[in-house]
Amino acid sequence: MADTSNPSFPPQAEDKYPVFLRNGQQVRVNDHVYCSPSWTVRDGTPYSVARIMEFLRPEGKTGAEGESFHYTRVRLAWYYRPSDVSDRPVNDSRLLLAAIYSEVCDINQIRAKCHVVHRDKISDLAGWKKRPDRFYFNRLFDPYIKKEFEVIPSIDIRNIPEDVRNTLICRYEYVVAEKEVIPDLTDSIRLCQSCDEWCPSPDSVQCDRCKNYFHMRCVQPPLLAKPSRGYGWTCAPCSRRHEEEVDSREVRHNTPGSRPPHLKSNAPAPRGRGRPRKDRNQAEKEENMTVKHFKMWPFRYFGQYTVAEDTLDPEDLIFCRAATRVGPKYQPTYPDYGSVHQGPDEERGEDKTIEVLSALHDFTSAEFDEGILIP
Template identity: 35%
Template structure:
C-alpha cells in the first residue's frame, strides 16, 4: 500500500526561485536523462509522505508527439495529453508554462501564440494501455447528443475523447426525427437527400431494415411526391406540348440524388448549412474563452476528460461513478470465441441394450488404441499393475457400466446438504456439558477429539430436537459398527479407487461405484 496521502488543505506552494504554483498549473519537470527537454505536466493535487521530507505533487503528464507517435514534427509547441499521472517532488519542478487546447486559440492568432515562450497547445490524447491516439473535443461545441446527456457532459467535464474522425458527427446541429421528435443517432437514422431532414428507420412506414449502401441516397415520401407533381405537366399544357414533343425523344424520369442536383439548387442549401454551422461554432468561442482564462475547468476525479467514443453507452453518462477512461471493444463474440452447441445429456433410459454393448466395445477399442500409442515405460508399468492385481479387472468393468450416464446431483449444492447442528438453540454451557459427557463414553473406541465422534454427537442432538438427555442415551447405545466410514480398505479396494482416479479424475461418484 502506498504511503502517499493527499493533502487537500494545500492549494499552492512557492518554489525555490520564488515562483508560486497552484493546482491546475502547468509546470516543467526535470528530465531523467541529460540532454532531454523538460517534461510537461499539470498539477492535480499536493501530497505528503512520511518517508520523504519534501512536499510532493501529483502530475498529469503531457507527452510530445515523438514519444507516442514515433514521428518527429516540426511544431515544437504541439503536445499530446494523457490520462496518466505520477507522484513527483516539488523540488523537481523547474518552472511554469501555459498549455491550452487548440480550440481556445483563434486561428488567426495561432502563429503569434506559437512564437510566445513557454506556450504549448494540444488537440489529441494518447492512451498508453490501448496505445491509441484520440481527438479531444471541448464540450461547448458538442450539439448532436440528447439534451440530458449534453447537460451532464457540460456540467462535469471540460472535454470529451473520441476516436479520430468521429468528432464531426458530434459537433453538427442536433438531429431530430421529424416523426417522433426525438434525437436520432447516425446509425439508426436516415437523412433525406432533398430536404435534409432526419428520420428514424423504425419510425418510417414501412420501416427501413438497413441504411442505403454507399453511393446511394434516400428521399422521403413528401419530397418524392413533390418531385413527381413538379415533373408531371397539367392537362392544358399537355395539348400544347404534344405537337412540340413529337420529334423530341422522351426523357426517362429518374430520382435525383444529392450529387445529381443542379449547382444552382445545391449551392443555396450548402450556404444555409454552412452559415448555421458557423454561427453555432463561433459563438461558443467568444463566450468560453473567458472561462478558460479564469482557470475554472470542470473536472471529475481531477480529470477534465471523459471518453465518449463508439464504445460508450449513452445511458452510462448519467452515472457519476462510470469509468471516464478510454475503453476498447469487448472481445466477446463469434470473432473471439467458438460457438459450441450444447451437448445432450445421455441418460440410462435413452440407451438401448444394443447401444450399450456397442458403446462398451467402442470404449474398449479406443482405450486399446490409446494404450498402443503410449511409451514403453507406461506399458511396462501398466503390465506390472495388472499382474499384481488381476482380479480387479472386473471392478473396472463394473465402473464402465451404463449407470455412469445417469445424471446425479452435484456435490456441494442444496440437494446434498444435511443439517448437522443449528446454533442459537442451546446455550454454550448446555452444549459444553453435553459434549463433555459424550467424550467420557467408552462404548466407541474413538478419541475424544475425533471429528467423527463430535459430528455424530451433534447429529444425534439435531435428530432428538435438541433434548440433551435423549441424544446422550442414543450415543451411549452406539458401537463401532454404527460408524460406517471408519473401515479398513483391502488391497483390491485401494487399487480400484486409484484406478478410478486415474480414469475419471477426482469425481468420487465413479470411485463409489467401483468400490
C-alpha cells in the same frame, strides 16, 4: 484552483501549506510544470510536461495535518510529445498531446512552471509560441488503445439531448471524440420527424431528398440496417412525390457538365493566417483562463462508443473506448471433446474418460515377468 470534488484534497489546502520550488516559484493545483526525474531513472528525455492534480502527504502518514506538515508527493497528469507516440515528423516543438493518464511522483522532480492551453483558446498562435514556456494541444493520445482523438470545447457540441449537453458543459471544459464523428456532434440537434426525439447517428437514417432524420424503428416498415455505402434512402412522402413526378413526366435531369449543388459542411472554418497581433494583455488573459475540472479532469470521452445517457452518471468512466471484441469474430470456439466419452454417471478425469492417442512402447507379459526396464 483546487478541485473540491476530490475528498482526499482539502479546499485551498495549498494556501495553508504553500508549496515552493527550488527556484522560488509557488505551484498550485492545476498548474502546468516541467517534470524531470533523476538521471538514474530517466529514459533519456530531458523533461516532461504535466499538470498538477493534487498534492499528497508522505506515504504512510495518517491523521490530521499539523503545522509542520510538508508535502512530499504529487499526482501529475501527463502530456506527450507527438514524436513520443508516432514516427511522423513534427516540426512544432510547442505542440503536445493530452492524455487521461496520471502518476504519483516525488515532488522534488518538479523543476519549474509552464503554460499549456488548448489551441482554440489562443487567438495569436505565432505570438504565443514566441513566448518562453508556452505550449498548446488540440488532440489527445490514449496510451492503452494507442490511438489519437480530437479535443474540442464542450460548448461546441450541439447534436445531443439538452440535459446531456448541460451536464457536459457544467462539468468539463473539453470533450474527446474521434475525428469522423466531430461533424455530427457539432451539427444542429437532429430530431426524428416521426416521434420528435433525438436521433443518435447509429440508430437513425437521413432521407436523401428532404434531408430529414428518422429513427430506423419509426419508419414503415422498420429498417433493419442502414443502406449500403453508395446507396441512399428516401422516406415514404418523398418516394410518393417522386413517383408522381415521374408519372407526370416533370422530372428534369441534370444536363452534362452541370455542377451539383454545393453541400454545406459542418466542419469548423479554417483559421486565417494573418499577421500576428502583439497583444500582451490578451496573451496573459489566455494563459490565466479558468478551466473547469470534474474529479480533477478537464475532459472526458464522448465519441462513437459512448451511450449519451451514461454521461449523466457522475461515476461513469471518462476514458476513451474502442469497439468491443466479444463474439465469434475474436473468440475461437473449441469442440467439447469431453462430451464424446463422458456418460451420464461419469466424471472427467477418470480412467473411463481417458483416450490413449499414442504409446511409445507397450510391454508384453513376458517382459513384465523378466523385469525388463527401458532407460
